[in-house]
Amino acid sequence: xxxxxxxxxxxxxxxxxxxxxxxxxxxxxxxxxxxxxxxxxxxxxxxxxxxxxxxxxxxxxxxxxxxxxxxxxxxxxxxxxxxxxxxxxxxxxxxxxxxxxxxxxxxxxxxxxxxxxxxxxxxxxxxxxxxxxxxxxxxxxxxxxxxxxxxxxxxxxxxxxxxxxxxxxxxxxxxxxxxxxxxxxxxxxxxxxxxxxxxxxxxxxxxxxxxxxxxxxxxxxxxxxxxxxxxxxxxxxxxxxxxxxxxxxxxxxxxxxxxxxxxxxxxxxxxxxxxxxxx
Numbered sequence: 001x002x003x004x005x006x007x008x009x010x011x012x013x014x015x016x017x018x019x020x021x022x023x024x025x026x027x028x029x030x031x032x033x034x035x036x037x038x039x040x041x042x043x044x045x046x047x048x049x050x051x052x053x054x055x056x057x058x059x060x061x062x063x064x065x066x067x068x069x070x071x072x073x074x075x076x077x078x079x080x081x082x083x084x085x086x087x088x089x090x091x092x093x094x095x096x097x098x099x100x101x102x103x104x105x106x107x108x109x110x111x112x113x114x115x116x117x118x119x120x121x122x123x124x125x126x127x128x129x130x131x132x133x134x135x136x137x138x139x140x141x142x143x144x145x146x147x148x149x150x151x152x153x154x155x156x157x158x159x160x161x162x163x164x165x166x167x168x169x170x171x172x173x174x175x176x177x178x179x180x181x182x183x184x185x186x187x188x189x190x191x192x193x194x195x196x197x198x199x200x201x202x203x204x205x206x207x208x209x210x211x212x213x214x215x216x217x218x219x220x221x222x223x224x225x226x227x228x229x230x231x232x233x234x235x236x237x238x239x240x241x242x243x244x245x246x247x248x249x250x251x252x253x254x255x256x257x258x259x260x261x262x263x264x265x266x267x268x269x270x271x272x273x274x275x276x277x278x279x
Contacts, residue, residue: 029058033078039063041199065148076234085149098227111214140192145175
């Protein structure tokens with residue numbers, strides 16, 4: 001009987017000690033709600049081990065479209081939001097869901113299509129003109145259709161081009177409702193045009209005879225921001241660890257790491273911390 005009591009007491013003591021023990025490196029982690037472009041391009045695979053080696057903080061990424069990432073963060077399912085739709089990011093902060101939007105980096109969007117180029121875009125730098133030609137030719141176009149940052153940028157450009165994609169939905173204009181990689185696969189399979197962030201296209205291997213047909217238009221500018229989820233809304237937010245990640249991203253070391261990420265020798269993202277002209 002005494003032996004059983006001693007064993008029970010020992011188990012209780014060990015449990016208390018475990019609860020009070022300092023967190024191990026494996027216990028130190030944050031959840032980052034982010035976009036498919038940062039994941040599919042390989043950027044996070046490159047960046048995060050550098051950050052973890054320096055801080056001991058593991059970063060667990062949920063890679064979805066920007067719209068879904070924002071909703072997830074609003075629900076408290078993350079500590080940091082890292083996306084690329086500036087207007088939505090600013091709204092997220094203005095409504096109290098985030099602490100502050102911090103500019104991190106930028107790249108650009110590109111319009112990809114088959115080498116046969118049925119809409120005769122002919123390597124243009126005028127994205128609005130290209131969209132008008134696609135609509136006029138009723139050439140197949142595959143949209144992500146998922147409320148991602150890329151999808152929202154695409155819809156904005158169609159609107160500026162004066163094209164009603166809602167009325168064309170299901171005809172020449174198709175909506176994949178998927179991430180960038182899956183949408184690119186669909187477009188290649190259908191011989192269709194598709195709007196993509198440059199980094200995901202650079203990392204994409206199943207290109208078939210598709211290539212970039214429109215690039216270089218200032219309207220294709222694509223800025224990324226990072227935001228700490230507001231602990232006043234969600235007290236479980238890991239403030240110190242999340243802020244450490246943000247601070248590292250915009251530090252000279254983090255910005256240099258972003259700049260050094262390349263695919264086939266080509267830089268994919270450009271640091272923007274502190275740059276008023278690139279936010």
